[in-house]
Amino acid sequence: MGNWKPVMAAALGCLVVAAIIGTALASEDAGAEAWGDLEKFGSVEEIRAFLKEHAQKGWSDNGYPRIPGGVVPAAGENAPAPAATAVPTSSARDYSTTNVQVEGVDEADFVKNDGKYIYIISGETLAIVEAFPAKDARIVSETRIDGRPTALFLAGDRLVVFAVATEEEMTTPEGSVTPVPVWRTVTRAYVYDVGDRADPELIRTLTFTGDYYDARMVGEYVYTLTRESPAWVRDDIALPAVRVDEAPPIRPEIYRPKTPMQNYVFYTATAFSVRKDTDAPDAEAFLLGYDTTLFASQKNLYIGYRNAGPAYSSGTMAGSAGTLERTIIHRFAIERGKIDYKAMGEVPGSLLNQFSLDEHAGNLRVATTVEGWTREGSFQYNNVYVLDPAMKTIGTLEHIAPDERIYAARFSGDRLYLVTFKRVDPLFVIDLSDPEHPGILGKLKIPGYSDYLHPYDADHIIGVGKETGENTWGGVSVEGLKIALFDVSDVNNPLEVDAVVIGEAGTDSEALRDHKAFLFIKEKNLLVIPVSEIKRVENPSSKYPGSYGTTTRQVAYVYSVSPSSGFTLAGTVIHGEKGASYAWNAPDAVRRSLFMDDTLYTISARSIVMTALADYSRINEVLLPYREGAYPPPYPVR
Numbered sequence: 001m002g003n004w005k006p007v008m009a010a011a012l013g014c015l016v017v018a019a020i021i022g023t024a025l026a027s028e029d030a031g032a033e034a035w036g037d038l039e040k041f042g043s044v045e046e047i048r049a050f051l052k053e054h055a056q057k058g059w060s061d062n063g064y065p066r067i068p069g070g071v072v073p074a075a076g077e078n079a080p081a082p083a084a085t086a087v088p089t090s091s092a093r094d095y096s097t098t099n100v101q102v103e104g105v106d107e108a109d110f111v112k113n114d115g116k117y118i119y120i121i122s123g124e125t126l127a128i129v130e131a132f133p134a135k136d137a138r139i140v141s142e143t144r145i146d147g148r149p150t151a152l153f154l155a156g157d158r159l160v161v162f163a164v165a166t167e168e169e170m171t172t173p174e175g176s177v178t179p180v181p182v183w184r185t186v187t188r189a190y191v192y193d194v195g196d197r198a199d200p201e202l203i204r205t206l207t208f209t210g211d212y213y214d215a216r217m218v219g220e221y222v223y224t225l226t227r228e229s230p231a232w233v234r235d236d237i238a239l240p241a242v243r244v245d246e247a248p249p250i251r252p253e254i255y256r257p258k259t260p261m262q263n264y265v266f267y268t269a270t271a272f273s274v275r276k277d278t279d280a281p282d283a284e285a286f287l288l289g290y291d292t293t294l295f296a297s298q299k300n301l302y303i304g305y306r307n308a309g310p311a312y313s314s315g316t317m318a319g320s321a322g323t324l325e326r327t328i329i330h331r332f333a334i335e336r337g338k339i340d341y342k343a344m345g346e347v348p349g350s351l352l353n354q355f356s357l358d359e360h361a362g363n364l365r366v367a368t369t370v371e372g373w374t375r376e377g378s379f380q381y382n383n384v385y386v387l388d389p390a391m392k393t394i395g396t397l398e399h400i401a402p403d404e405r406i407y408a409a410r411f412s413g414d415r416l417y418l419v420t421f422k423r424v425d426p427l428f429v430i431d432l433s434d435p436e437h438p439g440i441l442g443k444l445k446i447p448g449y450s451d452y453l454h455p456y457d458a459d460h461i462i463g464v465g466k467e468t469g470e471n472t473w474g475g476v477s478v479e480g481l482k483i484a485l486f487d488v489s490d491v492n493n494p495l496e497v498d499a500v501v502i503g504e505a506g507t508d509s510e511a512l513r514d515h516k517a518f519l520f521i522k523e524k525n526l527l528v529i530p531v532s533e534i535k536r537v538e539n540p541s542s543k544y545p546g547s548y549g550t551t552t553r554q555v556a557y558v559y560s561v562s563p564s565s566g567f568t569l570a571g572t573v574i575h576g577e578k579g580a581s582y583a584w585n586a587p588d589a590v591r592r593s594l595f596m597d598d599t600l601y602t603i604s605a606r607s608i609v610m611t612a613l614a615d616y617s618r619i620n621e622v623l624l625p626y627r628e629g630a631y632p633p634p635y636p637v638r
Contacts, residue, residue, distance in 0.1 A: 038255040038286065038330070038341055047254060048237050051230050051287075054264065091116040092132050092596035094524075099454075099516050101354060104298045106217040108151035108162065109516050111592050111603060117197055118594075118601065118608065119159055121149040122624040126161055128197045134599040134610035134619045140198045142625055147188060153217045157195040158203075158274040160222055163188050164212050173234035182233055187212040187226045191274060203277055208268050209241050216296040220275045221337040223301055225294055227267045230287075240268045240285040256287040257344060259328060261307055263290050269301065271337045282338050289328065291350070295357035301339065302357055302364065304329040306350045324372045325350055329357075329364070331391055345391030348398075349383055355453075355515075358411030362389050363435050367418060369405040382406050382420055386435040397438040401426055410453035410461065415441075417461055417488070421449035422476075427463070429491045441491040448482045448499075451512040454520055459489035460497070460563050462520065464511050464529065467501045481507045481531060483559070485566055498566025502557060503533040504550060510591050519593045520561075526613070527559040527567075528600065530590035553577035554588045556602040558616070571616030573602045573609055587626060 041047045095115035100107045110121040117140075118129040126143040130136070147165030154160075167186050170179040189206040210226035217223070231238050241249040252268065264287045272281035289305035296302070304327050326348050333340045349368025351357065358365045364387040371380045381402045386395030404420035411417075414433040420426050427450070429441045450463030463484045471477040484499040509531050510517040519528040532554055539549045554576040559567045576588030585605075592603040599619060600611045606626045610619040 038344070039258050041254050041256065044237070044239070047239065048235075050256070051237055051264065054260070090132070092599075095596040096519060096521060096594045099518050099520075101295075101515070102297055102359075104218065105296050106153060107516065108153055108215040108217070109592075110149075110151055111594075112152060112154035112159075113594055113596070113601075114154060115596055117194075118603075119152060119154055119194070120603065120608075120624065121145075121152060121161070122605065123627050124149060125625045126152075126159075126192075126200070127625055128194065128200070129608060129622055130197070131601060131608070131610070131622075132596045132599070134596075134601075137608070137610060137620050137622050139622060139625075141200060143192075143200055145190065150212050151215065153215070153222060153274070155217065155220055155274045157193060158220075159192040159194045159200065160217075160274055161190045161192065162212050162215065162224070163190065167207075171233055171236070171238070173236040175235065180233055182238070184209060184238065185211050185228060187224070189222070189224065189272070191277075204245055206270070206272060206281060207243050208270055208283075209238075210266065210268055213267075213292065214294045216294075216301070217274075218296075218298055218334065219336075220273050221334075222272055222274060223296065223334055223339070224270050224272075225267060225292075225303070226270075227265050227292065230264055230266060240266050242268065242270055242281065242283045244281070252283040252285040254285045254287065255341070257328065257330075259307070259346075261287075261289045264288070265290055265292075267292065267303065269303070269332065269339055271334065271339050273337050276337075279337070284332070284339050284341065286330075288330075293351045293354055293357065295354045295359075296334070297359040299333065299335065300342075300359060301332040301334050302329055302359075303332070304351055304357065304366075324348055324370065327351055327366070327368055329366070329387070329391065331364070331389075343389070343391040345387045345393065347383070347385045347387075347393065352406050352409060355409050355411075356406070358416075360411065360413070360432070361435075363387060363394070364391070365411055365416065365432060365435075367406060367409045367416065371405070379403075380405055382418070384416060384418075384430060384432075384438050386432065386438060395432075395434075395436045395438050397430065397440070400428065400440070407465065408450045408453045408463065410455065412455050412461075413458075415488075415491075417453050417486075419450045419453065419463065419465075427486060427494055429488050429494055431491070442488075442494050444486070444494040444496065446484075446496050448479075448484070450482075450484065452515055452518060454515075454518060456485065456520075456522065456561070456563075459487060461486045461488060462527070462561070464509065464518065466512075477505065479505050481509055481512075481529075481533075483527075483529060483567060485561060485563070487563060497563060500559075500567050500569075502529075502531055504536050506534045508532040510589070517592055519595075521595070524595070524613075525560045525562065526595065526600075527561050528593040528602070529557045529559075530593065530602070531555050531557055532586065532589050551578060554586060554590055554604065556590045556593055556600075558600065558613075571611070573600065573611050573616070573618075575602065575604045575607070575609060587628070 092115040112119045116132045118131045128141045130140045147163035149163045152161045187208045191203045192200040194200045208226045210228035213225045215224040241251045243249045267286045270283040289307045292305045328346045330344050331342045349370040356367045366385045382400040384397040401420040404422040407421045408419040416430040418428040427444045431441045448467040450465035452464045454462045467479040467482040480501045480503040485497040487495045487497045556573040558570045587606045588604045598613045602609045608622045
């Protein structure tokens with residue numbers, strides 16, 4: 001066997017990994033059907049042989065692309081919030097934090113704040129801004145980050161910055177005596193002590209092979225997922241590795257589901273403390289399917305991915321067998337930096353995003369869209385499932401909204417709010433109070449659709465999406481950005497209380513793709529939506545009456561919202577206008593917003609603008625170390 005533990009040319013270090021699956025995995029005959037367990041590879045030779053037989057290179061047959069991160073030859077219910085130290089002096093009494101899906105589970109983002117300082121990734125730089133009080137705001141430090149900074153976490157005086165880079169390795173392939181240089185994508189987690197914001201101190205660096213996918217933080221523990229396509233160095237396979245600082249790499253053991261996949265991707269899930277600097281992280285490595293969705297509760301980590309299923313003949317499709325995609329979901333228990341595999345389940349259809357999953361009373365609730373074909377043609381519909389802790393399906397609601405797909409889902413207590421779309425926007429209210437018998441309580445059909453749903457209170461929900469209309473040919477045209485407020489107090493008859501439409505067709509918002517761009521604080525009656533707006537303007541130079549053109553602007557719309565009065569425009573904060581680029585990644589596009597006491601901070605790649613919430617007068621602006629042509633801003637993985 002060749003040297004499968006590469007010697008890193010640039011001192012690839014090691015992480016002492018407790019790579020042990022915490023539960024005993026049932027052993028079964030190799031040929032037996034198995035849906036619930038993972039199987040550990042016994043040797044590198046076994047991994048190599050398995051991938052030679054099963055793994056597809058490049059693009060798979062059904063069109064899924066390879067994941068970056070492989071080797072390329074050089075030649076050619078109520079856990080504590082994140083731990084916090086003493087609040088910095090002269091801080092805001094009240095301030096917003098990242099909009100997350102699950103209370104107590106923080107999500108990595110490119111900006112965080114602690115009520116006095118804003119910590120932000122700007123191009124290749126970590127900038128720390130003393131932001132409160134706003135009139136004196138200034139950058140107090142800039143730290144160059146090696147690689148491509150992507151996201152960060154803040155826990156008191158500790159800051160974790162994730163960055164993606166490439167590293168050169170030297171490896172000796174099977175049957176060779178000559179080391180071969182290769183390049184490999186890695187994700188680094190830089191842990192800083194920011195007690196002195198003017199001089200952040202790098203405490204340690206953790207490195208995981210593969211491209212950054214996503215991360216969560218519960219208390220002081222960070223859970224990170226990286227992924228990479230299986231890649232070959234001549235006749236040898238490059239395996240996942242983890243390390244701390246400059247120690248030699250040790251590879252976690254690798255597991256795979258017994259269920260055959262159409263394609264395979266290496267995933268490495270790693271847990272580490274942001275405070276216990278000498279504790280070894282825990283890591284698990286897996287060969288799983290493509291198109292992964294990560295969801296985390298305070299107690300469990302769920303990894304879901306889609307896989308083509310067998311011939312299908314059921315329900316309305318009886319007698320018309322065809323292919324059916326399904327989603328496989330693994331559950332891992334997480335507690336104080338440990339990751340233990342627990343169970344695996346599968347459901348028909350595919351997930352839209354992380355909001356398609358939710359944990360409640362120990363059960364996992366799942367919303368999927370089924371798309372497939374029969375001899376009679378294609379079909380599409382939507383399902384809801386409830387899985388118990390063993391990941392066995394105990395509740396089923398299928399064939400919702402035939403010929404439509406899910407555009408948005410939001411679980412809230414014993415309900416699921418589901419938006420599907422084809423020509424109009426049906427908002428479904430689904431009852432999950434009896435997990436074994438989910439059912440539709442009511443639905444509302446209106447023009448437009450929502451891409452993101454956010455609870456206002458127990459009886460109202462906010463939707464952000466697009467307005468639609470009918471075009472000349474009788475089809476559907478997508479128009480401006482739409483914000484809607486729904487009353488679901490009468491679950492059998494949901495109502496649209498109010499709606500506003502911003503801009504013309506093509507108007508965009510990062511909140512449509514990334515919930516972290518959505519700011520809503522009910523206690524302050526504050527809703528902020530970033531908008532890349534296309535506005536209609538009269539064309540006075542035209543000889544034709546009623547002629548108009550368009551202009552663009554990058555702006556944050558600020559609303560007060562209530563069930564009685566709907567949306568009331570409180571103010572706007574303009575970052576760019578009169579011909580400014582309207583693309584979501586334009587330098588002056590508003591990407592995030594936050595508040596500290598009575599000041600609103602709106603953030604673009606170029607600057608942070610501070611505005612008084614009392615009258616929306618501009619207080620200050622801090623220019624960020626943005627550099628034209630540098631790395632684009634992080635974009636959410638879908």
